[in-house]
Structures are given as C-alpha cells and as structure tokens.
Amino acid sequence: MIETEVDPAARAALLRAIVDDVATLAGRHRCAVARRVHHSGISLGHLQILWILQEHGPLPVSRLAEWLGIGAPNATGLLDRMEQRGLVERVRDRDDRRVVHARMTELGRAAVADLDGWRAELIEQVVEPLSTEQLAVLAARLDQLNRDAAELASHSAPPAAATGPTTTPAGGPAR
Numbered sequence: 001m002i003e004t005e006v007d008p009a010a011r012a013a014l015l016r017a018i019v020d021d022v023a024t025l026a027g028r029h030r031c032a033v034a035r036r037v038h039h040s041g042i043s044l045g046h047l048q049i050l051w052i053l054q055e056h057g058p059l060p061v062s063r064l065a066e067w068l069g070i071g072a073p074n075a076t077g078l079l080d081r082m083e084q085r086g087l088v089e090r091v092r093d094r095d096d097r098r099v100v101h102a103r104m105t106e107l108g109r110a111a112v113a114d115l116d117g118w119r120a121e122l123i124e125q126v127v128e129p130l131s132t133e134q135l136a137v138l139a140a141r142l143d144q145l146n147r148d149a150a151e152l153a154s155h156s157a158p159p160a161a162a163t164g165p166t167t168t169p170a171g172g173p174a175r
Contacts, residue, residue, distance in 0.1 A: 040114070042085075049088070053104045060101055090103075
C-alpha cells in the first residue's frame with residue numbers, strides 16, 4: 001500500500017488517539033478479567049504466574065521471580081499457595097538438583113483455558129457488529145501487530161543471569 005504524504009502532526013494525533021483507545025479497551029478488559037478472576041477464586045497474582053508459565057513453559061523459581069519483579073522468597077510463597085490449590089507443581093531440574101522449576105498442572109491449564117474461553121466470547125461480542133470486510137481488515141492488522149509485538153517482546157526478556165529485572169513480560173519497566 002502506498003501512503004500519501006501525511007501531515008506529521010495529524011499522524012501524531014492519530015497515534016495518540018489509537019494509544020488512548022487501546023488503553024481504554026485494555027482497562028475495560030482488565031476490570032472484566034479482575035471481576036471474573038475474583039469470582040473464580042484465583043488471585044490476579046496467581047493468574048499472572050499461570051500466564052507466564054503458559055507463555056514460557058516451566059521456569060526456575062528464581063527466573064519466575066525475575067519476571068514478576070519480586071524476590072525468590074515471595075515467589076516461593078505464591079507458589080506454595082498455588083501448589084496447595086493444585087494449580088502448579090514444583091519439580092527439580094534433572095541436571096542440577098539445586099534448581100527447582102515451577103510448571104502448570106492440568107488444573108492450572110484448565111483455569112487459564114476457562115478464562116481464555118470467556119475472554120474469546122467477550123471479544124466476539126465486541127467485534128460481531130463489524131462487517132465481514134471490516135473483520136478481514138482487523139484480522140490482518142491484528143496478525144501483523146501480534147507479529148511485531150512478539151518481535152519486540154523477544155528483545156525485552158530478562159537475561160538468564162540478571163541480578164534484577166529491568167523489564168516485565170509485557171515489555172514495560174519493572175516495579
């Protein structure tokens with residue numbers, strides 16, 4: 001597609017509007033997820049751990065703590081409660097028995113799948129009024145945005161031997 005010459009101020013205004021609209025949608029989605037999670041009995045902290053494990057697979061507890069921006073003892077406490085509920089399990093590394101990995105259980109995967117299914121229904125309700133042509137354009141743009149976001153995220157992962165996190169899994173600054 002050939003882009004005609006655009007006024008930089010107009011482009012900047014469009015970008016700000018998109019950022020604001022996406023932030024509004026994300027905020028509404030976070031609130032809806034928080035309500036849904038609260039009613040499921042899983043804390044948002046536990047859900048965040050499940051999402052990280054879903055995305056990255058089993059992780060050493062120390063690495064998980066880095067992703068969360070917390071100390072290993074705090075991560076251990078969260079994992080203790082999650083393990084009691086059957087959401088995760090801890091297993092020793094085969095090559096280095098000092099290293100303990102956290103991994104999702106079937107129950108943890110089911111909890112995430114339930115939330116993902118509900119989220120898919122919510123998104124379908126939001127986009128259902130769009131025409132087929134609008135849906136095709138949206139799908140193509142989202143596919144490209146997801147590829148671009150994955151590329152950016154691959155450059156923002158914490159290094160394996162980091163002394164402290166500098167970014168979160170979403171690519172933002174750690175707290």
